[in-house]
Amino acid sequence: MDADALFADVxxxxxxxxxxxxxxxxAFAGFGVEMRSEGCYIWDHEGRQFLDCLGGYGTFALGHRHPxxxxxxxxxxxxxxLSxxxxxxxxxxxxxxxxxxxxxxxxxxxxxxNSGTEAVEAALKFAKGATKRSKIISTDGxxxxKTLGALATIGRDKYRTAFEPLMPGVSLVPFGDAEAGVAAIDGDTAxxxxxxxxxxxxxxxxxxxYLKALREACTRHGAMLIVDEVQTGMARTGPWFASEHDGISGDLMPLAKAIGGGIMPLGVMMGTKDAxxxxxxxxxxAHTSTFGGNSVACAAGLATLQVIEEEGLRQRSVTMGNRLLKGLQEASKNFPDLITEARGRGLMIGVEFAMDEVGELVVAxxxxxxxxxxxxxxxxxxxRFEPPLVIDENQVDFAVDMFYESVQETSEILAALV
Ligand SMILES: Cc1ncc(COP(=O)(O)O)c(C=O)c1O
Incomplete structure (x- = not known):
């Protein structure tokens, strides 16, 4: 089958x-069929090579197919x-x-x-079971x-509304607002x-x-703090876990994505002895899973922790993250009408556009x-830029240059439309 026929068939x-x-x-955005991947690269059905700065939403911390x-x-x-x-x-x-x-x-x-949402489900169940309370507080955005329990806690109507009524007892507070968060936690909070x-x-x-304030309020009221590190865990922001930036521990900590080494699906819900x-x-x-903890996924998980240590990926996340963020910030300065900010921590970086439609055009x-x-x-x-933590300087610079060129061409397209 030639490349066009293969694409059409899929x-x-x-x-x-x-x-x-x-x-x-x-297809509209221009994505092809993934045929091969290695390190920071993916190749499609036409043999085109792509630098992967999406990184499977944080899954490919070690890159693709780490030996x-x-x-x-x-x-x-x-x-x-399977065990x-x-x-x-x-x-x-x-x-x-x-x-x-x-x-x-x-x-x-x-x-x-086996996944992030399952790890979150486990955390919600452990929190309710351990506290004998049912009130859950989550944050806007x-x-x-997307399983029903986790879905009830997400701060995005777009995904929730069609499935209501969802798990009762959930309320939302603004993210990053310590005062509002602390005020919402009380003696009924699970x-x-x-x-x-x-x-x-x-x-x-x-x-x-922020996390410290939530930690203290949860402790004061006997509530559990669930720190969802599904995306931020395994050195994505520098340290093993992003909660280390605030020097706190959750009572429950869902993990997934990168912990399977980019090869195996693996979810983990870590918790305290009390929980x-x-x-x-x-x-x-009381809580079990047929495939959860299977020996193949756990072997991959253990090797992942070893590779992060051996290859110094926590430090690398910081140095490459600083280089990428600085590059994107410099590039963004050329487009004050289109880009409002580039921000991030380690290799978890976002560039904010002034309008919804720009992102789609820039992706293409x-x-x-x-x-x-x-x-x-x-x-x-x-x-979002979440490349493998093994990314090198040249690849970071390539990403910045291609981002710059892409926004430049997008701005020309938009100008021609006016
Ligand atoms: C913070 C966070 N929690 C949970 C999930 C759900 O993980 P999964 O897609 O593996 O079910 C995600 C996925 O993006 C996530 O970013």
Whole structure:
């Protein structure tokens, strides 16, 4: 099958059997069929090479197909694949042990699952079970996943409205507003759920001390703080976990995306001994998952932690992040009418456009130039850059140059329309 026929065949199958509307959007933006990937690059059905600055929304911290993760998965498959469930699982035990070593203090236990939204579901259930309360507070613009429990907590009507009534007892407060957050927490609160940096909401950074204020209020009222590190975890913002910037620990901490090393789906919900005791003491099977904690995913997870340490990726996230942010800020200065701000922490960076439509045009222009970056799920004005942490200086500079050229051409197109 030649390249055009292959593309047409896949688009037809999307249209007939997956999601015609999404298929149309992707084809319109200029996305092809992914054929191969390695390091920071993806190749499509026409053999075109793309620098991946979307990074699977934070999944590809180690880049694509990191050899150490492939090796760990292959080695595991040589002995057994999915665990038999009745036996002890050494890979899960080793990963939980290592996670307890690197996690913020007090987060000693791990529940394993397969995705971010499942990890959030677990956190909500643990919080309710442990506190015997049902009130959950979340933040405007937040994103925690689309299964029904997680969906009830996200601060974006667009995804919630069609499915109401959702889980009762959830209220929303403005993100980053410590006073409003603290005022909402009381003796009926099971949990406050928050991202240390809002990802899908538009790379929103809270002011210093925000998480600390929430931490203190939760402790004061016996409520649990759920710090959702699904996107920010595993050195995306520099330290292992973004909550370290504020020097706090959540009681519960959902993880996913990067922890599977870009090879395996893996979700984890870390929690305190108190939270786990409260749920499991009376019923050790109170929360379970058939595939969660499978040996192959856990082998990948363990190797991921090793690679982040061995390759100094926490430091690299900071140095490459500073270079990329500075470059994007410099480039943005040339377009004061189109770009309002470039902001970020580590390699979690967003560029904010002045209008909704600009992002879509810039995505298409970037693709033409071999750069993949896209706007955030909840905010089309924010072009997000979350490249692999293994990105090098030349690749960062390429991303900045292609971004500049793409906005330049977009501004010319827009000027011609006026
Ligand atoms: C902070 C956060 N929580 C939860 C999720 C849901 O994760 P998943 O898509 O793996 O279910 C996401 C996904 O983008 C996320 O960014």
């Amino acid at each position: 688009v037809d199958k999307y249209s007939d059997h997956i999601n015609p509307y999404l298929g149309r959007l992707m 150490k993760i492939i090796e760990a998965v292959k080695n595991q498959l040589d002995s057994f694949g 038999g469930k009745a036996f002890f699982n050494k890979q899960a035990a080793d990963l939980a042990d290592k996670l307890a070593e690197i996690a913020p203090p007090g987060l000693e236990y791990s529940f394993f699952c 937040s994103y925690h996943g 949990a406050f759920i928050v991202e240390p940096v809002q990802g899908e909401g538009g790379i929103n950074l809270p002011p210093d001390g 786990f005791d409260a749920l499991y003491e009376k019923n050790p099977l 222009q970037q693709l033409k130039r071999g750069l993949v970056a896209a706007y955030t799920l909840g905010n089309p004005r924010i072009m």
